Amino acid sequence: MGRCLIRREKEVDVIVEVDSGVIKRVLxxxxxxxxxxxxxDELQFRLIGAHVEEVRRIAESVLRNCEIVGVEKSDxxxxxEKASSDN
Incomplete structure (x- = not known):
């Protein structure tokens, strides 16, 4: 299980469980x-079952028409990506 906590002005906390390169759980x-x-919630759902190399593509697709307040989409x-690669 990988975890990444990014603290800037606000924080993003992500936990990803990967098995054989496939995402099993995302928080x-x-x-x-x-x-x-x-x-x-949609992003978490779409990532389950995806290969770790697909994280950026899926996240950019889901967040494309989404407004995020408090952090950057890139965060x-x-x-x-960091949490997925820690597995």
């Missing part, structure tokens, strides 16, 4: 809000 939290609501993607 994304922190001091931010995403609009429309449910977009972070979330960076945390996901």
């Amino acid at each position: 994304i939290g922190g001091d931010f809000f995403a609009f429309p609501e449910g977009r972070i 979330i993607i960076e945390a996901l």
Whole structure:
């Protein structure tokens, strides 16, 4: 299981469980809000079953038309990639 905590002005906390290069579990939290609501849940759902090399593509796709308040989209993607690679 990999974990990445990014602290800048606010924080992003990501936990990713990977088995044989495939994401089995993802938890994304922190001091931010995403609009429309449910977009972070959708991102977690879409990452489950994906290969770790697909993290950036999936995250950019899901977050493309999403407004994030509190952190940058790039912070979330960076945390996901780091946590995925820690497995």
